Amino acid sequence: MSSSASARARRAPWVDVRFLLGIVLVVASIVGVWFVVSAARQTTPAIAAARTLIPGDVIAATDVRVVEVALGALGESYLRPDDLAIGAIATRTVAAGELVPYDAVGAGEDSATTVVVLHSSTDVPASVDTGSVVEVWAAPLLERGVHDTPSILVPDATVVSVARDEAVVGRDEVALEVVIPRADVSAVLTAMSDESALSVVPTVGGDR
Secondary structure, X not given: OOHHHHHHHHOOHHHOHHHHHHHHHHHHHHHHHHHHHHHXXXXXEEEEEOOOEOOOOEOOHHHEEEEEEOOHHHHHHEOOHHHOOOOOEEOOOEOOOOEOEHHHEEOHHHOOEEEEEEEEOOOOOOOOOOOEEEEXXXXXXXXXXXXXXXXXXXXXXXXXXXXXXXXXXXXXXXXXXXXXXXXXXHHHHHHHHOOOEEEEEEEEEEEO
């Protein structure tokens, strides 16, 4: 065998370290992609809201449904079917169809909110509906037909329901059932008994 043939034999690709390293990298890449695809296909059961949950709502079995989702590392942030305790309440709004986060649920005895019905002296936008976050403003009554400058009474209330009385001609009054902090109950009841003019205004962003 000539010296040139011997040199070519010594440089054969199947014994070349760089060639072997390339094969190892290709195999590693294929295995990595397989693991990523496999992980993406793994699903776990989680709880989704069957209806819009409002702060203070006691969550019943019919209010939620079990769904299979692929959450990956986010799985620890959402409730599993076995995590929902009897008497648990919603601590913030969760829209229908959304997964229920752990921090959106609390124990009933820890509730810091309550529900009141108030009448807005002015109409409210059509966008204000169940789950909307609003401000409640109050204008104290000075004398019959005259009110003082309005100011914010409750900066953070959540709408449960809205009822517009279309049968009353010439009046814009709207009844709203809203969730408010217990700390604001006294001020709201006082404003209502003093015949203050109450108005509901959507907050920036509208919903949670």
